[in-house]
Amino acid sequence: MIIVFGLRRVGKSSLIRAVLNEYVPNNYFYIDLRRFEESGYVSYRDFVKALEDAINARSRSRRLLSILSRIRGVGINGFRVSLSWGRDRVMLAEVLDSIDEWAGDEGLRAIIVFDEAQELVKARGFGILPVLAYTYDNLRNMTLIITGSEFRVFTRFLKLDDPESPLFGRAYIDITLKPFTREQAIEFLRRGFEEHGINFDRAEQAYEEFGGNPGWLTYFGYRALRVGFDEALSETRREAVNLIRREVCNFIGExxxxxxxxxxxxxxxxxxxxxxxxxxxxxxxxxxxxxxxxxxxxxxxxxxxxxxxxxxxxxxxxxxxxxxxxxxxxxxxxxxxxxxxx
Ligand SMILES: Nc1ncnc2c1ncn2[C@@H]1O[C@H](COP(=O)(O)OP(=O)(O)OP(=O)(O)O)[C@@H](O)[C@H]1O
Ligand SMILES: [Mg+2]
The missing domain is CATH 1.10.10.10 (Winged helix-like DNA-binding domain superfamily/Winged helix DNA-binding domain)
Structure with missing residues (x-):
């Protein structure tokens, strides 16, 4: 299990996708839970749909489909999987078993990413932690990657140090992403503008404003090409400040x-x-x-x-x-x- 921490827009999702695309493009499943950000709760159906999308985004493997087709609640249509959530609902552990079996047969490591995992605190009518613990303990061909930006909710969700939690005491690798350094940030902006044929000499000023968070530097660069430097500066500041305020208030807890x-x-x-x-x-x-x-x-x-x-x-x-x-x-x-x- 690998846990990637970091502030908003610091590049967690990008890092994970870039590494997985480069090294294991065919055997990772990316469950993007951000889609539940606005929802009050996450039902079994919602989660099963997210898992289904993750499998369909990846799987061109006949073999995986054939292993999946043997379990209850799974339908196969061409190269598409459909997972049912109704009466014949699919069991999450069985889906993961199948993926693990497939990875074992192929001599691969299957990787399942839960991006913005803290959204699963809102799961209603099912528990995801027992499934994660089951995976951790039993499925030898599988790695879980979990990210989240809301540290507190997140530790409240995974609760790795709470004896009551199914995941208690499991070891994990912890990666904390930090913003770019001053030099990296300036070089990043310089090269980005250079790609657009612009000789950019105000990178210092942008760094003073935004620090080294790649998300804000990218946003700034993108807007600067469209609305000009000064407007982009104030627009980016406004966006960033609003997002940070929401983050701080989330952290503090309603x-x-x-x-x-x-x-x-x-x-x-x-x-x-x-x-x-x-x-x-x-x-x-x-x-x-x-x-x-x-x-x-x-x-x-x-x-x-x-x-x-x-x-x-x-x-x-x-x-x-x-x-x-x-x-x-x-x-x-x-x-x-x-x-x-x-
Ligand atoms: N190392 C990098 N080099 C260049 N651009 C980057 C890098 N990391 C992130 N970015 C850019 O910064 C933006 C934010 O990155 P990303 O969405 O990965 O961050 P995040 O930490 O997942 O954010 P959130 O907390 O909103 O989920 C993206 O537009 C991405 O293209
Ligand atoms: Mg992200």
Whole structure:
């Protein structure tokens, strides 16, 4: 099991697709769960459809189709698989068994990607974790790749360190994607514009604005070719700040009023850098009482884990200018994002 973490737009999906296309183009199955972002819940039918799409996007293998055709709830039509969710519903574990058997026969490793896995927290009427645990424990020809950007929901979903979780204690490889460095970001923009015959000399300025997140640099470059540099700069900033605000509010969690006030207070305190003692002082002023050091530690650690805060020497600071812009005046109100000056 491989888990890929990283902030929004940092390139998780691109990295996974690029690597799989290059090394194992025919034996991976990519389940894109982003499609459930707007839904309140995910039914068995929804998930089975997503799995069906993932298989159909890949499978040109007669052999895989013939193995799949032996299980209940699977129909084959030409090169297309259809999985039923109704009375004769297909069992997920049986589908995975078949894929594993196929991979074993072919001497391959089958790879199943769950992109934006945290959406499966919303699964209703079925559990995905037992299926993942079953796969992990029994299917020797299979690798699971799991990504997610919402770290907390995500650890709440997989719960690898919760003894109650089916996945408890399973080992995994953890890949955390970081934004480009300053040099990489500038080179990335320079070469991108060069491909369009443009000699771009304002990459420094773009980096100052957006930091090294490839998603924002790409968005900026794409828009700059269409609406010009200045307009693209403000458009990208607006988009990014909105998305980051949603992310921060997701992280803080809807309805957790005390946590919200505390996290936002820390982020505000650390906009231009802060020490541990500044955080403590500021939270104590907010709440009008003394706070235990371990509370301060755990709040700071959560922000560091999620890269909303970074450590530089003995100071904490927001990772980039977009984050600073996003935090100013931010209020998260039960699942909706609101801001004093937006
Ligand atoms: N290493 C890279 N080189 C060039 N472009 C990249 C790279 N990584 C990502 N991109 C571009 O950045 C954008 C965002 O990437 P991607 O969608 O993979 O990020 P993500 O982390 O999956 O985002 P999200 O959190 O929204 O799912 C894409 O348009 C992609 O083309
Ligand atoms: Mg993605």
């Amino acid at each position: 309805g957790r009023y005390l946590a919200e006030r505390r996290y936002l207070r820390i982020l505000e305190t650390c906009i231009n850098g802060c020490r541990w003692s500044d955080v403590k002082k500021s939270l104590e002023a907010l709440e009008g009482r003394e706070l235990n050091n371990s509370i301060i530690d755990s709040l700071i650690k959560a922000l560091l884990d999620y890269s909303l805060l970074v450590k530089e020497g003995n100071k904490y600071i927001l990772p980039d200018k977009l984050m600073r812009d996003a935090v100013v005046g931010l209020r998260c109100l039960a699942n909706s994002v609101n801001s004093g000056n937006a």
